[in-house]
Amino acid sequence: MASAKEQKRLQKELQDIQAAFAENPDCPVTANMIDDNLTRWKGHIKGPEGSPYEGGKYVIDIQIPTDYPYNPPKMKFDTKIWHPNISSQTGAICLDILKNEWSPALTIRTALLSLQALLSSPEADDPQDAEVANMFKRDRKLFEQTAKYWTETFAKKDESNHDESVKKLVEMGFTEDQAKTALQKHGWDETEALNSLLGGA
Amino acid sequence: MSSPPEATGESADAPQQQEEAFECGVTPQANGHVDDYSILDHHREVRKEVEVQPLVGPVEPLDGLENEYADNPSFLPKIRALKKQYGGIRRVCKDGCCFYRSYLYGLFEWLLRHRSQIDEYINLITESRKQLEAAGYTESTVDDFYDEFLDQLKLLRESATGPSELETTFQDAGVSNSLVVYARFLTGTHLKLHAPEFEPFLTTHASIHQYVQTEVDPMWVEAEHVQIIALTSVLKVPVRIQYIDASDTAEPAPLTFPEGCGADEEAIHLLYRPGHYDVIYTKTTDNQEGGKMADGDGQQATNGRQA
Numbered sequence: 001m002a003s004a005k006e007q008k009r010l011q012k013e014l015q016d017i018q019a020a021f022a023e024n025p026d027c028p029v030t031a032n033m034i035d036d037n038l039t040r041w042k043g044h045i046k047g048p049e050g051s052p053y054e055g056g057k058y059v060i061d062i063q064i065p066t067d068y069p070y071n072p073p074k075m076k077f078d079t080k081i082w083h084p085n086i087s088s089q090t091g092a093i094c095l096d097i098l099k100n101e102w103s104p105a106l107t108i109r110t111a112l113l114s115l116q117a118l119l120s121s122p123e124a125d126d127p128q129d130a131e132v133a134n135m136f137k138r139d140r141k142l143f144e145q146t147a148k149y150w151t152e153t154f155a156k157k158d159e160s161n162h163d164e165s166v167k168k169l170v171e172m173g174f175t176e177d178q179a180k181t182a183l184q185k186h187g188w189d190e191t192e193a194l195n196s197l198l199g200g201a
Numbered sequence: 202m203s204s205p206p207e208a209t210g211e212s213a214d215a216p217q218q219q220e221e222a223f224e225c226g227v228t229p230q231a232n233g234h235v236d237d238y239s240i241l242d243h244h245r246e247v248r249k250e251v252e253v254q255p256l257v258g259p260v261e262p263l264d265g266l267e268n269e270y271a272d273n274p275s276f277l278p279k280i281r282a283l284k285k286q287y288g289g290i291r292r293v294c295k296d297g298c299c300f301y302r303s304y305l306y307g308l309f310e311w312l313l314r315h316r317s318q319i320d321e322y323i324n325l326i327t328e329s330r331k332q333l334e335a336a337g338y339t340e341s342t343v344d345d346f347y348d349e350f351l352d353q354l355k356l357l358r359e360s361a362t363g364p365s366e367l368e369t370t371f372q373d374a375g376v377s378n379s380l381v382v383y384a385r386f387l388t389g390t391h392l393k394l395h396a397p398e399f400e401p402f403l404t405t406h407a408s409i410h411q412y413v414q415t416e417v418d419p420m421w422v423e424a425e426h427v428q429i430i431a432l433t434s435v436l437k438v439p440v441r442i443q444y445i446d447a448s449d450t451a452e453p454a455p456l457t458f459p460e461g462c463g464a465d466e467e468a469i470h471l472l473y474r475p476g477h478y479d480v481i482y483t484k485t486t487d488n489q490e491g492g493k494m495a496d497g498d499g500q501q502a503t504n505g506r507q508a
Contacts, residue, residue: 003375005349005375005379013341069342071420100419100422101414103414103418103419103420104342104346104420105386105389107339107341107342
């Protein structure tokens with residue numbers, strides 16, 4: 001059912017979100033398409049100031065269903081994060097507008113902005129990750145420390161090195177997505193990532 | 202397992218109830234994460250089953266409805282009473298959009314009988330776009346649906362869509378769902394711009410804005426009276442709804458929206474069974490007896506759609 005009309009809408013959404021980011025680099029969210037596939041995006045969110053996620057850069061995996069925009073885009077965190085409404089294991093997100101409150105009046109950009117807002121305002125009573133939520137409720141200080149530690153560890157890696165590694169693998173003939181996935185999986189170790197790409201091929 | 206054998210109106214609700222089964226917080230274990238998306242996928246599967254039913258069906262005689270409730274002593278007398286006044290039913294998909302889709306179908310049929318009004322409706326929809334913006338809907342998301350609504354009205358005007366094409370139009374998911382979305386935006390806009398009139402009646406929501414966000418804008422949420430009042434206020438053609446349920450009265454209970462419209466005004470007729478609307482057609486209206494109905498040449502429709 002992904003008709004020309006829905007394709008057109010997705011193209012426009014992508015243009016708008018990238019134009020907004022180009023216009024204002026302080027813009028907290030942006031997104032790009034993966035492998036020239038209009039239904040597969042990666043979103044990028046800046047950790048909000050004043051939150052334990054400040055300074056972190058978070059990658060969101062976005063899959064757009066064939067019945068978009070009547071049904072919501074599927075989003076999950078690729079970057080590991082310690083937050084009551086996001087699974088620390090899978091990156092799955094508990095956010096009403098990504099579920100029963102999704103509306104065709106919303107866009108992927110507004111959904112990403114809502115995600116960013118969720119980082120500033122956790123809803124521990126409506127958790128995705130009970131362990132994180134319990135810590136949030138019982139020991140706020142420990143929660144903040146843990147969330148900050150996860151931000152430092154997983155969301156603030158030196159990106160220039162990463163870009164180099166991705167570039168090397170892409171030059172060997174892998175797609176950017178393949179390269180990034182393998183590198184992430186292997187803690188950005190180029191040799192291990194390359195071995196997995198060659199072995200797994 | 203001894204479930205009651207009689208067909209109750211509620212059975213129509215099953216897919217809807219399943220939909221409501223998913224919500225935040227249903228997977229509280231830290232690591233045993235049932236992926237919410239697998240729940241959504243299931244939800245979608247359920248909807249696919251629902252979607253095997255066409256978005257709108259042909260006009261059928263009411264005998265089928267009578268057979269459906271043959272063993273149900275509380276519904277049957279009401280259906281028999283209904284048969285005295287109504288000759289046909291057009292079943293509409295039970296996907297949560299049934300009121301909107303039924304009413305729009307009735308509206309388009311009404312316009313085919315009142316062709317001189319089509320231009321007025323083209324103006325009304327054209328004007329509505331500014332209202333939508335005033336109510337906070339953004340141009341970038343509204344325009345696809347707005348364009349589709351206008352295009353369909355223009356096809357009516359140009360006689361490209363006649364009574365027999367209308368069924369095909371409303372069965373095309375892309376078109377049909379776009380019309381429903383725009384009707385939802387019109388409903389939400391009316392509610393937001395008339396918030397003081399509606400807010401006193403809210404019981405479970407803090408504001409009209411929040412109500413629209415959860416009960417109007419999302420695609421598969423069924424309409425309550427508030428939405429019906431709002432949409433009929435915007436689109437002006439009154440709707441007469443015949444309510445039948447398991448109560449022990451012998452007659453269906455009719456209600457007309459908007460309240461206070463003239464009883465003699467030609468209305469769109471809908472049948473409501475708990476959880477669902479279909480279009481129904483009076484015997485007196487138009488030319489729609491027997492053979493005509495088979496063409497989908499519906500006249501007046503009462504339609505109920507289920508959420």
